[in-house]
Amino acid sequence: MKKLLTVLIFLLIPFLFSACNKHSSSGSYSSNEITASINQINDLYVKIKLTNSNLLPTGNISYTVSGNAGFSVYLNGSPSGVCNPSNCPKACEDNAPILGNVSCFIYIHALNILPDTGDLNVINNAANQTITFNLNKLDRLYTAGDFKNAASQQYVAKFNGTSWSELPQPTTPFNGYIYAIKFDSFWNIYAAGDFKNASGQQYVAKFNGTSWSVLPQPTTPFNSYIYALNFDSSGNIYAAGDFKNASGQQYVAKFNGTSWSVLPQPTTPFNSSIYTLNFDSSGNLYTAGNFKNASGQQYVAKFNGTSWSVLPQPPTPFNSYIYAIKFDSSGNIYAAGDFRNASDQQYVAKFNGTSWSELPQPTTSFNSYIVALNVDSSGNLYTAGNFKNTSGHKYVAKFDGTSWSELPQPPTHFSNFTSLLKTLEFSKILSVIKN
Numbered sequence: 001m002k003k004l005l006t007v008l009i010f011l012l013i014p015f016l017f018s019a020c021n022k023h024s025s026s027g028s029y030s031s032n033e034i035t036a037s038i039n040q041i042n043d044l045y046v047k048i049k050l051t052n053s054n055l056l057p058t059g060n061i062s063y064t065v066s067g068n069a070g071f072s073v074y075l076n077g078s079p080s081g082v083c084n085p086s087n088c089p090k091a092c093e094d095n096a097p098i099l100g101n102v103s104c105f106i107y108i109h110a111l112n113i114l115p116d117t118g119d120l121n122v123i124n125n126a127a128n129q130t131i132t133f134n135l136n137k138l139d140r141l142y143t144a145g146d147f148k149n150a151a152s153q154q155y156v157a158k159f160n161g162t163s164w165s166e167l168p169q170p171t172t173p174f175n176g177y178i179y180a181i182k183f184d185s186f187w188n189i190y191a192a193g194d195f196k197n198a199s200g201q202q203y204v205a206k207f208n209g210t211s212w213s214v215l216p217q218p219t220t221p222f223n224s225y226i227y228a229l230n231f232d233s234s235g236n237i238y239a240a241g242d243f244k245n246a247s248g249q250q251y252v253a254k255f256n257g258t259s260w261s262v263l264p265q266p267t268t269p270f271n272s273s274i275y276t277l278n279f280d281s282s283g284n285l286y287t288a289g290n291f292k293n294a295s296g297q298q299y300v301a302k303f304n305g306t307s308w309s310v311l312p313q314p315p316t317p318f319n320s321y322i323y324a325i326k327f328d329s330s331g332n333i334y335a336a337g338d339f340r341n342a343s344d345q346q347y348v349a350k351f352n353g354t355s356w357s358e359l360p361q362p363t364t365s366f367n368s369y370i371v372a373l374n375v376d377s378s379g380n381l382y383t384a385g386n387f388k389n390t391s392g393h394k395y396v397a398k399f400d401g402t403s404w405s406e407l408p409q410p411p412t413h414f415s416n417f418t419s420l421l422k423t424l425e426f427s428k429i430l431s432v433i434k435n
Contacts, residue, residue, distance in 0.1 A: 033129045034058060034098065036122060048106040048133065050092055050122065057097040059126025063106070141407075143372070143384060143396065144178035144191065154178050156191060156207075159396075159407065170205055170212035172198060179241070182229040190215075192226035192239060202226050204239060204255075218253055218260035220246055227289070230277040238263075240274035240287060250274050252287065252303075266301055266308035268294060275323045275371075281331060286311075288322035288335065298322050300335060300351075314349055314356035316342055323385070326373040334359075336370035336383060346370055348383060348399070362397055362404035364390055382407075 035051045052058050092104035108120065122131040141159040149155050149166055154174040156167040167189075176194035183189055189207040197203050197214060202222040204215040215237075227241035237255040245251050245262060250270040252263040263285075275289035285303040293299050293310060298318040300311040311333075323337035333351040341347050341358060346366040348359040359381075368386035375381050381399040389395050389406060396407040 031127050033127045034061070034122075034124050034131075036131045036133075048108070048122075049103055050098060050106065051103040052098040052100060055100045057099045058124055060095050060097055061092065062095045062123045062125070063092075064121045064123065141374075141376075141382065141396070142181055142189070144181050144193075146177050154193075154195065156181060156189065163408075167207065168211070170214075177225070179225060179227045180229040182231065184231055184235060184237075190229055190237065192229050192241075194225050202241075202243065204229065204237070215255065216259070218262075225273075227273060227275045228277040228287070230279060230285075232279055232285075233283055238277050238285065240277055240289075242273045250289075250291070252277070252285070263303065264307070266310075275321065275337070276325050278325050278327060280327055286325055286333065288325050288337075290321045298337075298339065300325060300333070311351065312355070314358075316340075321369070323369065323371040324373040324383075326375055326381075328375045328379060328381070334373050334375075334381060336373050336385075338369035346387070348373070348381070359399060360403070362406075 032054045035053065037049050037051075050061070088105070088107045090103070090105050092098070092106050098104055106120075106122070120133040122133070124130070142156055143159070144154065144156045146154060147157070151173075153169060154177065155169065156178065158165050158167060174193075174195045176196060178191055178195065179193035181189055181191045188209070190204055191207065192202070192204045194202060195205075199221075201217060202225065203217065204226065206213050206215060222241075222243045224242040224244065226239050226243065228239065230238050232238065235257065239253045239255070240250070242250060243253075249265060250273060251265065252274065254261050254263060270289075270291045272290040272292065274287055274291065276287060278286045280286065283305070285305075286300055287303070288298065288300045290298060291301075295317075297313060298321065299313065300322065302309050302311060318337075318339045320338040320340065322335055322339060325333055325335045327333055331353065335349045335351065336346070338346060339349075345361060346369055347361065348370065350357050350359060366387045368388065370383050370387065371385040373381065373383050379401065381401075382396055383399070384394065384396045386394065387397075393409060395409065398405050398407060
């Protein structure tokens with residue numbers, strides 16, 4: 001008989017895991033069941049924890065893959081592209097017991113899990129137990145801005161590849177622009193912007209998949225727009241925008257899970273709004289906005305953990321706001337905003353570590369500013385902002401490396417994106433159902 005217990009771990013559906021009795025064996029091992037849980041998910045792998053809570057070791061635990069499984073599993077002694085004993089520690093061994101009161105881990109390459117992926121079976125023979133993970137990695141696109149629902153409230157919209165839906169509202173519904181959304185390593189959503197709490201202060205909101213909560217304020221409470229959020233590899237949150245310190249300067253704030261601190265200023269202190277924050281694979285922080293160098297040009301700044309430096313200018317130097325920067329998997333930087341090329345068109349700029357180049361224009365050239373960029377797991381670039389299609393609607397544009405296409409519009413009651421889209425973010429939508 002199956003027991004049904006639903007445990008929502010990350011955001012939504014499709015990580016299903018079920019346990020049922022299928023195999024039998026005998027021997028001087030514990031006949032009790034082991035437990036399994038999704039322990040961590042990042043851009044490299046899904047980490048599954050197997051635990052033997054009994055004093056005796058288990059029987060041999062084996063692993064099989066069934067169905068249309070477009071993924072591979074790392075087990076001890078079987079290193080692969082993203083896993084080795086140093087970065088995938090305590091890996092389980094195939095066809096071997098788990099010792100008493102011991103846990104081990106299975107690492108599954110997250111980048112190889114496809115929407116139609118099959119099953120991973122964990123077989124505990126001595127306990128007549130099979131745990132089946134139905135694996136499904138789907139990039140879900142989230143966006144927010146000033147567009148409103150039928151109740152005239154700003155909201156966070158989610159695109160599942162076919163249609164749009166709406167996330168629930170906080171206790172105090174969003175009452176202003178949502179400029180930034182970002183996911184932590186456990187796929188909680190963080191949002192910030194111009195929306196305010198009951199004290200009239202901007203704040204950072206956290207959505208755990210069910211409900212929203214509020215992060216504490218800095219020592220000097222947020223006193224203006226929060227335009228950007230991001231996380232470093234240790235899980236610290238960084239925020240920036242138009243809010244100022246006691247000296248009247250915009251700055252980058254860092255939240256360590258308990259309290260906020262302030263990053264140092266560049267040689268030329270920030271002198272205008274900071275619109276975007278992003279990290280490279282080495283942990284360097286990049287930011288851009290409307291702040292200018294001594295030549296009066298907007299620029300991209302890099303913080304190495306100690307001090308700031310400046311990236312070179314494009315052939316046509318940045319001549320207006322830089323609203324967004326984003327990295328692809330090869331380390332190229334993409335930047336967009338209200339800056340224009342020699343033909344006076346907004347565009348997406350690409351920096352290869354040495355010099356800038358310009359991406360081609362869509363069929364209908366960008367006709368207004370670009371405020372959001374993101375890259376999915378397949379390397380497609382998405383952008384949104386104030387630019388419109390031939391129907392006069394704002395839209396999300398997708399660049400596959402060669403040409404641009406347009407994502408479908410939401411339902412009419414989702415405003416058809418007639419108001420500005422401010423941010424784009426991807427998440428792996430994962431939940432767990434235990435049977």
